[in-house]
Amino acid sequence: MSSIKERVFVTAATGNIGTGVVRGLVKQGIDTTAYVRDEQKVKDLFKKELTTGHLKLVVGSYSSIDVFTKAIKGHTRLFLLVAAHGLKPWSMSQIKGALGRIAFEQGVRQIVDLSSAFVSSYGKKGIIGYVHTAAEEKLWALADENPEQRSLVVLRPGAFMTNHFRGDIHTIKHQNKIASCASPSSKSTWIDTKDISDCAAVVLSESVEKHDRNVYELGGETLTEEQRAAVFSKVLGKSIKYEQQSMEDFYKASISHGLPHSFVYHFALMASKDICDNPTPEIALIIGRPLRTLKDWVNENVKAFQ
Ligand SMILES: NC(=O)c1ccc[n+]([C@@H]2O[C@H](COP(=O)([O-])OP(=O)(O)OC[C@H]3O[C@@H](n4cnc5c(N)ncnc54)[C@H](OP(=O)(O)O)[C@@H]3O)[C@@H](O)[C@H]2O)c1
Structure with missing residues (x-):
């Protein structure tokens, strides 16, 4: 880091990625602020980090603009992640636009934004592509x-x-199968959220100039649906089959579980097109190790699937 005293502000700090970003920064001795909704949850999550003196908590949400404006003062970097769940299609751009403007106006020099590979591969086509592109x-x-x-x-x-x-x-545990409307040979590119957190923590701790205006796509491993099921079979030691549903059955079942039309339509769209065009082994240049495979991830989480 530069000679300026750096202080990093992390939104969505209790999520999959935010947790890893906070831990990665505190481990390097970087002063970090976790922006959280539930203080008690954080005290359990970051027990170790809170003893270091490098982690501070601020309780607030995307909509508590006054809290954010006051809290962001004195920070030089911002990790910006907005959870898409339950938002209106236009909300993510409103929230990121508002928080981003306040952060820059209050002296933040670098924002690291968590977007999606859909922006590269789909643009505004499909609702998830739309929210992140906007x-x-x-x-x-x-x-x-x-x-x-x-x-x-x-x-x-x-x-x-x-x-x-x-x-x-649920289907892996109880029915020994993975079911979706994609063809068995349809490909998806998967990424471990640890790799995303590690990449963010590196960018937030190196010089601002080094990474300025880079777009880093992250894809660990591209697998067909059949290969994905085979990874689970191998690690779990039992046969997990891939079952292709009709698009209509997939749509009806998803809607009956309460998912909104736009998301289900988007997932149907993904059945014939990968989110990421290719895996991105070049990310190893930033994080200093290869990206993790699905086998690594299932091995680490094996108990949850048994
Ligand atoms: N899933 C995918 O395949 C995929 C692919 C590409 C990009 N993405 C993007 O990745 C992001 C999700 O990341 P993730 O998995 O790390 O999320 P996550 O684990 O679901 O965590 C969401 C975080 O956001 C916080 N949060 C939710 N609503 C909030 C609010 N109103 N105000 C303040 N904080 C709030 C949550 O806090 P609490 O702990 O208090 O709930 C939590 O810390 C989304 O933007 C998604 O579009 C996902």
């Missing part, structure tokens, strides 16, 4: 208002391996 556009425009002072780095990850905890975990 949010990125706001942030790029903000950075370009004062390019000398404002740096932006965008991370665009592929499909999270943690998505297996949402739906697939």
Whole structure:
């Protein structure tokens, strides 16, 4: 880091990625502020980090703008992640635009934004592509208002391996199968959220100039649906089959579970097109190790699937 006293502000600090970012920064002795909704949850999550003197907590949400404005003062970097769940299609760009503007105006020099590989591969096609593309556009425009002072780095990850905890975990555990409407040979590129956190922590701890205006796509491993099922079979030591549902059955079942049309339509769209065009082994140049495979991830989480 530079001679300026750096202080990093981390939003969504209790999430999959935010937790790893906080731990990665505190481990390097970097003063870090975790922006959280539930103080008690954080005290359990960051027991060790809180003893170091490098971690401070601020309780607030995306909508508590006054809290954010006061708290961001004195910080030089911002990790910006907005959870898409339950938001209106236009909310993510509004929230990121508002928090990003306040952060830059209060003296933050670098924002590291968590976006999605959909922005590269789909643009605004599909609702997830739309929300992230619209949010990125706001942030790029903000950075370009004062390019000398404002740096932006965008991370665009592929499909999270943690998505297996949402739906697939139930069919893997109880029916020995993974079911979706994609063809068995359809490919997806998966990423371990640890790799995303590590990449963010490196960018937030190195010089602002080094990473300025880079877009880092992150894809660990591209697998067909059949290969994905085979990874689970191998690690769990039992046969997990891939079952292709009709698009109509997939749509009806997802809607009956309460998912909104736009998301289900988007997932149907993904059945024939990968989120990330290719894996991105070049990320090893930043994080200093190869990206993790799905086998690594299932091995680490094996108990949850038994
Ligand atoms: N899943 C994928 O395959 C995929 C792929 C590419 C990009 N993405 C993007 O990745 C992001 C999700 O990352 P993740 O998995 O780390 O998220 P996550 O584990 O679901 O965590 C969400 C975090 O956001 C916080 N949060 C939720 N609502 C909030 C609010 N109103 N105000 C303040 N904080 C709030 C949560 O706090 P609490 O702990 O208090 O709930 C939690 O810390 C989304 O932007 C998604 O679009 C996902």
